[in-house]
Amino acid sequence: MPSTSDAARLRRLDLLSSRLKADEPMAIGALAAEFGVSRRTLTRDIALLRERGLPVDADRGRGGGVRVTSTWGVGRLTLDYREAVDLLVSLAVAEQTRSPILMANLAPIRRKLMASFSAANRGRINQLKARLLIGGQASAAVMSNYRAPRTRVVEALHEAFLTMRVAQITYSDGAGSKTERHIEPQYLLLNYPVWYVLAYDPGRQAVRTFRCDRLLAVQPLDDHFKLRAVDDFRIGLEGADIIVP
Template sequence: MSRANTTRHLDRLEQLTAILKSEDALTTKRIAAELNISERTLFRDIGLLRERGLPIEADKGRGGGIKLHRNWGVGRLSLENQEVIDLLISLAISESMGQTLFMGNIQRVRNKLMASFSPKQKEKIHQLRQRIHIGAQASPETLSSFHHQHEANTVKANPTIEKIHNAFMFHQRLRIVYKDFHDKETQRDIEAHYLYLGFPIWYLLAWDHLRNDVRIFRYDRIIKAEIKPQEFTVRPLEDFSAILTQQDVKTL
């Protein structure tokens, strides 16, 4: 199947999923007509969605309808790596702020979400949780030099952040251009071992091959990033203890 055909097929599956979520039972004839496909193709697509975990019911017989199971809700989540890490970060921030108006039962929310993950996703989440940390809010002095516009960009709109996250998750070395406090730019080869949030500023706790030592890098000061083929093994958190003891750190 060509890339164009694959894209069209994925788009059609998304349309079918949206139809099933937004309507009561519909006949296969009506759904096939809306998607401009044959009923045979429709049943193949339904089979694929079922394999993905969507609980689709089909009433047998002429005029039978197709619908989602009446108890369908969140169900088993299908999350990409980036979505998993974004969800964890959001939960961690909420937890670090304590009891809030809408998230007073956040521990129960976390438990319910965890119950929705597949075993493979749970293992990925466990690994990521050990590598993401929340600390105290940034000081006024630190905030005065914070480039908020850069940090506020979404991952999709900021390819540099996307590369950092991918290298972090898949244990690959990064070559970055970094601007220090004096606006001096240097090129560094680093290993992104841990993420750290001193709200609202994100940092990388990394091994710096230029300095041959551990270093901390602010996200908003990373000008460019390039993923290198070399992989690394995550260093123990104790290697970064000198950095972490400077803040009140909370593990995710």
């Protein structure tokens, strides 16, 4: 297993590769500041990307602009684990909406993404579409206090959801009270643009619903859970200001 510093550098190299593919040249100093490293470290990173076959052009003179040569094609796309998870969830949402414009090329993309996961996880991924529920538009009352969920929280939630692992969460309710608990993120429900987690709470032995924008922290744990019937959660939502399909 790579060390923390090695893992951080690998992620930085992936991000740097993406930034260099922009149309305009970027100054070495600005890129170094963006990634929180020295100019010398960034120069070594660029040299390593060149060794890997990425054709990086450098503009001479003050500022040292760099970019990928304009004749370079897209080629192979590299995603880290969480990026692949987020993209799979996004594809499943697109499939659930059954848009004729989007449906044409989703299947081969999904198959390629699935190939990057272990055999143990592929069975869970195959259940993904059935675990995503697309409801109606969020009500005005819900939207009055809605704000976009935190990116890192969403990434961790997607990971726990996709791999069917128990998650430790910190949640803030409508009154602002914070609680910590362990949940099984069984289903995700979209009342556009608001996402909900339909979960089973083993500690309380009951189904619970959590608004994703009120999740303050999510940590996937090692324990896996089994999928429960979606009707258990529909019953739990009766009378709530939530629209289920």
